[in-house]
Each structure stands twice: as C-alpha cells, then as structure tokens.
Amino acid sequence: MTAADSSNSGRSPGNRPLTELPGVGPQVAARLKALGLECELDLLFHLPLRYEDRTRITPLNQVRPNTTVQVQGRIVHQEIRYGRSRMLLATLADDSGQVMLRLFRFFPSQLRQLKEGARVRCFGEARFGPGGFELIHPQVTSLGRDNGPPLPESLTPVYPTTQGLAQANLARLVGLVVTRLSQGSIRLPDPLPQASDAPPLDQALLTIHAPGPNEDLAALVDGHHPAVQRLATEELLAHHLALARLNQARARQRAPVLKDEKGLGSRLLASLPFKPTSAQSRVIGEILADLAGKRPMRRLLQGDVGSGKTLVAAAALVVAAAAGRQAAIIAPTEILAEQHFRTLSAWLEPLGLTLVWLAGKVKGKARRQALEALAGPADIAIGTHALFQAGVEFRDLGLIVVDEQHRFGVHQRLALTAKGQRGRLLPHQLVMTATPIPRTLAMTAYAGLDVSVIDELPPGRKPVTTVAASQSRRDQVIERLKTALADGRQAYWVCPLIEESDVLQAEAAETRSVELARSLSGFKVGLVHGRMKPADKQQVMDDFGAGRIRLLVATTVIEVGVDVPNASLMMIENAERLGLSQLHQLRGRVGRGSDQAACVLLYRPPLGEMARARLEVMRETTDGFVIAEKDLELRGPGEVLGTRQTGMLRFRIADLARDADLLDSVHGLAAKLDARAQNLIIERWLGQAEQFIDV
Numbered sequence: 001m002t003a004a005d006s007s008n009s010g011r012s013p014g015n016r017p018l019t020e021l022p023g024v025g026p027q028v029a030a031r032l033k034a035l036g037l038e039c040e041l042d043l044l045f046h047l048p049l050r051y052e053d054r055t056r057i058t059p060l061n062q063v064r065p066n067t068t069v070q071v072q073g074r075i076v077h078q079e080i081r082y083g084r085s086r087m088l089l090a091t092l093a094d095d096s097g098q099v100m101l102r103l104f105r106f107f108p109s110q111l112r113q114l115k116e117g118a119r120v121r122c123f124g125e126a127r128f129g130p131g132g133f134e135l136i137h138p139q140v141t142s143l144g145r146d147n148g149p150p151l152p153e154s155l156t157p158v159y160p161t162t163q164g165l166a167q168a169n170l171a172r173l174v175g176l177v178v179t180r181l182s183q184g185s186i187r188l189p190d191p192l193p194q195a196s197d198a199p200p201l202d203q204a205l206l207t208i209h210a211p212g213p214n215e216d217l218a219a220l221v222d223g224h225h226p227a228v229q230r231l232a233t234e235e236l237l238a239h240h241l242a243l244a245r246l247n248q249a250r251a252r253q254r255a256p257v258l259k260d261e262k263g264l265g266s267r268l269l270a271s272l273p274f275k276p277t278s279a280q281s282r283v284i285g286e287i288l289a290d291l292a293g294k295r296p297m298r299r300l301l302q303g304d305v306g307s308g309k310t311l312v313a314a315a316a317l318v319v320a321a322a323a324g325r326q327a328a329i330i331a332p333t334e335i336l337a338e339q340h341f342r343t344l345s346a347w348l349e350p351l352g353l354t355l356v357w358l359a360g361k362v363k364g365k366a367r368r369q370a371l372e373a374l375a376g377p378a379d380i381a382i383g384t385h386a387l388f389q390a391g392v393e394f395r396d397l398g399l400i401v402v403d404e405q406h407r408f409g410v411h412q413r414l415a416l417t418a419k420g421q422r423g424r425l426l427p428h429q430l431v432m433t434a435t436p437i438p439r440t441l442a443m444t445a446y447a448g449l450d451v452s453v454i455d456e457l458p459p460g461r462k463p464v465t466t467v468a469a470s471q472s473r474r475d476q477v478i479e480r481l482k483t484a485l486a487d488g489r490q491a492y493w494v495c496p497l498i499e500e501s502d503v504l505q506a507e508a509a510e511t512r513s514v515e516l517a518r519s520l521s522g523f524k525v526g527l528v529h530g531r532m533k534p535a536d537k538q539q540v541m542d543d544f545g546a547g548r549i550r551l552l553v554a555t556t557v558i559e560v561g562v563d564v565p566n567a568s569l570m571m572i573e574n575a576e577r578l579g580l581s582q583l584h585q586l587r588g589r590v591g592r593g594s595d596q597a598a599c600v601l602l603y604r605p606p607l608g609e610m611a612r613a614r615l616e617v618m619r620e621t622t623d624g625f626v627i628a629e630k631d632l633e634l635r636g637p638g639e640v641l642g643t644r645q646t647g648m649l650r651f652r653i654a655d656l657a658r659d660a661d662l663l664d665s666v667h668g669l670a671a672k673l674d675a676r677a678q679n680l681i682i683e684r685w686l687g688q689a690e691q692f693i694d695v
C-alpha cells in the first residue's frame, strides 16, 4: 500500500481536515501537523497524558498539603518581596480560611490580576510553607462579580502538545471533535466484535477524552481501564495485521542466491588465532542457509557486547564475495567503522578480497577512487551512513550488514536496500545488535525478522566487577587508578554528555584529560572525542591499542564496538545521567582480555530514584538480557529500541510491557476479521507509518 492510498481512504466522511475547524489558521495548523495531527480522526486518537480534577472547588480550610486543588476567593493582601530575587505574594481568602499564592516570576498583568479585592479561581499543588498552606505558581482565572465560568462536569484531560500550541487551545479542538463524536456527526466504524468486558470504540474514546467524575482515574492513567485496553487491543492488532501483510509481500520477493563455492569461509576460519564458539558456528550456519535461498534474508543477530558478532558478519560478507556479488557493512560511528575496516582487512585481504572504506570525511581523490571501486571491482564496502548517500553506486550489492542497528534510522536502511535493488532482486540483510530484544518486543517489533542469538561469550571472559562511587571520592579513585596503571594495566575514563552540544562535551573531556594528566604524571594520557579529525582520532586509538597511551579520556564516542583487549579498567563520570543500555555498552569495552576487569560508576549526588535503580542494576549484573528487561521496565519500549527518532515503532496507547497479555487475544481477533476490517484498522492506526515497519 502506498502513502497516497492510505491518506485518501483515511479521509472518510466525518473526518475533515483540521483547517476546517474554527480558530485553526496556517500557524496553528502547522503546529498541529508537527504533532502528527491533520484530520479530525487524528485528534480523536490524540490521547491524554494525564487528567486534572477541576470539577470541584475545595474550601480553603480543607486544603491538604501535596494535593492538587482548585480553590476560589478574594485577594485580601498583595506584596512584592525583595530577597535574592523578586517574588509576588498574594493572600487568597474565602469564608473558611486563607492560603498564600507565591509567584517567583511574574508579569505586570499578573500583578493586576492578583491585586487586593480581585476575585480569582486558582488551580495548583498545595504545599506547606512558612506561613501555612500555599500554592506556587497556580493557574489563575479572574472571576469578576459572578462566580465565574461553570465548573466542568468531567475530569480535564491534559494532552501532549508542542511549543507554540497552548494546552487550552489544543484541548478546545479535541473537545470540538469529541462533541461531534458524541452527537454522532463523526462516524467511527468499529470493526471488532463486541466483547462483554470492553466498551465499543466510540465509548472508549469518549471515556478517555472526557471521563466522568466517578471514573476510575488511576486505572485510566496506568492503562488498566477497559477503555484504554480496548484501544490498546486495536492498536496492537493494527501492528500485527500490518506485519502479516509485510510477511506475505516478502514471500514474493526474490534475492540473489549466495553460495561459497570457493571455500573462502573455511579458509577464513582456518586463518584465525581462535576457534569460533559453538554459538558463533550455529549462527553462521543459520545465516548461510538464508543466503543460499531465493528469498531475501531479513535476519536480526543478537549477541551481547563482546560475543563476537564481527566474525559472524565476516563469514557472511565472504559468502557474498565468493558468489561474485558485493557486500556492505555499515556502522553508526566512524571509530567503529574504521575498526571494522582494520579487523576485516586483516582477515579478508589474505583471501584475495578487495575492501573499500567510505565515510563522510573521505573527500576529493580518495573519495573518487572509493566510488570507482564500489561501482567496479570492490568486493566489500565498509563505512558509515556515507555508504547510502546519493552519488554512491554499487556494481552489484547482494548483502547488507548493519551493525548496532538501533543507532540507525529506518529511512537510512531503506535507502541502502534501494541501492542494492537489481530489477526484481533485493539484497539480503543482516542486522546486528548488542541490545537484547526482550521477548515481548521480539514478538511485535521484530515479528518481521528472523532472529539468531549468540548466547555464549568467547572462553576466558570474566564478568566485570562494578562499583558506584560518589563524585566526591574522585581523588581516591584516581589513587587506585595510579596503582593499576603502575601494574601495567590500561584504562578508559569516560566523560559522557553533560550538555547536549558536542562542543561542550569535547571541552569537558579536554579539561578532564588535562587534569588527569597532571595527577597521573608519568603515565601517558590520551584524549578522543567526536570533534577530532579522523586521522588524529585514529592515531590516538592506535597508540592506545599499542599500549603507548595508558589512560584514554573519551566522550561516549567509544560506546560501541571499540575493541582494545588490554584495557581492563573503566571510570564513567556522571553515570547517573546515562541509560542502562548505554552504560552496558560502555562497560563492554573492558573485560575482553585475561585481566579481571573493573568499572567505577561515578555519580553526582543526590541520586534520583530512577538513577539509583539503574546503578543498582549495573552493580548486580553483567547479563545484557537482564539489563534489557530492566531497561524496558524502567523506560518503556520506544526508548529501549531507540525508535523515538526512527519512527519505526510508535505506539499511541499500547504499552508492550503492560499489555503483553493482550497479544494472544490480538492473534485470535486477527483471524476473525475480513480484509475490509483489516484495512480499516491498519489505516486508522498506522496510516502512512505502515511502510516504516519494514526494517
């Protein structure tokens, strides 16, 4: 199905473009569009984040601390207090008592609104302050002489919005559409069979947008309410149906048959200083079977950090080259791509294969030569996303390997597939990730991919010992580091992002490297960050690899794939700011050699609850699967997969961790629906996004 088809058929009667609603000019329309909202149905399916109870007024003598309240009365006193900064204090009184309103920043209009004698309604969280109860920065409505606008009869939903689109305006627009739904002016076909324990679709939407005062609010918010479950079921169903279609379409696709008649693979294995683990051998077997088939391989290779995915990739690359086609391997960072280039050159050039390196920074003559080779004699291309940019042509691309897949956008992957298309033939694809995919996600997000797992590390690896230490103990940590360096060990010191900007990141790392070089005089300290010239970066990595640099200070550029077995210590600063999978990736840089490796997570107190939980998990386990499950629990699936940016898997209401138990009934429902009902559901929930599910 093309995007054009789905947007046309999605515009059924009673589903007007939002520009036809009152008060939606070009500017508001643009903001709505940024939220993915273009027609009335989009608004109906734009669901609240949370609710506020504005159905009642709390008398002032019944205000309790740490509750959200709505109060109203008369301002009896106003003053501006000058301390470290200016502050507006106003006392609100009703017949029963008083509270203080406290504003740290305010406009002249607010001074007027809260002047003595004014009648106002306020909504906000009550706290216990120095002089009794107070509301800090409440939302204020002026009342005039009467009692003000009537109180809403249902809970007030709060919607996700974007800068420049006021919550009130967005809520007003949703309200208009919800009213039209309740009056029957919007038709919303309900394709699911009526279930006894679930409300019909329109009822579920009305409950979610305008819950009555007696609705179970907690269940609505945590998602166990039947109305939420009704919508989540339909959304999961939409994904399931779309994937089933994708699989049908794939059954008709063709790919080049790749077989290693020359026995290059065995020669590769014979040349290595180690034997593949049995998990590596099994996985290589699965991949080779796919490549020898007529259908394009779509395989996800999961293997924890350090499990040896590069060798598996190499085995696949060799088969494509032996079959006379080309193969490409892309990595998310230049450091990693370059490391692959060196490893793979050492392994594959002796077999007589031609390898080509391409990254964004390859310019001029070198680039021209690389492009000529890709369009001609090259067997294997290694690089970054530069490989799938315009102007890069392959002679005959039969296999694409994507390393650390969660770092790439789906669009980029599709672009590379397109480059490999030859008539009806599509290239094979192998996607590698160190982020284990929890079972619930594997069932849905990756239902279109076959999965291979390397569930064994090369022999001799010892789990990394991990401790957490407050930043205040940094001097002690440096002392210990000194002893370790004196013992001949090598170490990483990671300064992860404190600021979003890579300039500031680089500066922070630079400052730290100078300080550390001073405290560790006698040992050579190196620095690597994303803003260095590739050649300089490479020099530093080479020096570290060869042991000339003893301590490497780095930003998170070293997160993926960097492989220096001698390094057995890692210090991570600001560890409390990093996510679990990032910490796991970073820590995976050590523990690759024979020394017992250690990792110190330096944090800046006080620790928030989430950060404390993350550090705890890191101290307790080195098992990537356990870490991924915890990550899912703490953060939710969209972020675990890094799909927030890639647009691959965006659920509006379903939550895979919460709704895993719905998946069985979803499969049952799918079997009962006819093609029309299936189309309707796919379009309603996925619309144009459907094409992006194809990974």
Ligand code: ADP
Residues within 6 Å of the ligand: 274, 275, 276, 277, 280, 303, 304, 305, 306, 307, 308, 309, 310, 311, 434, 458, 459, 561, 563, 565, 592
């Ligand atoms: P990852 O799965 O994280 O990409 P790598 O492919 O970088 O792991 O492998 C990690 C290290 O283990 C490399 O130094 C690699 O050469 C080594 N290695 C891979 N397979 C084996 C094996 N079967 N036996 C011993 N060492 C291996």
Ligand code: MG
Residues within 6 Å of the ligand: 309, 310, 403, 561
């Ligand atoms: Mg790797």
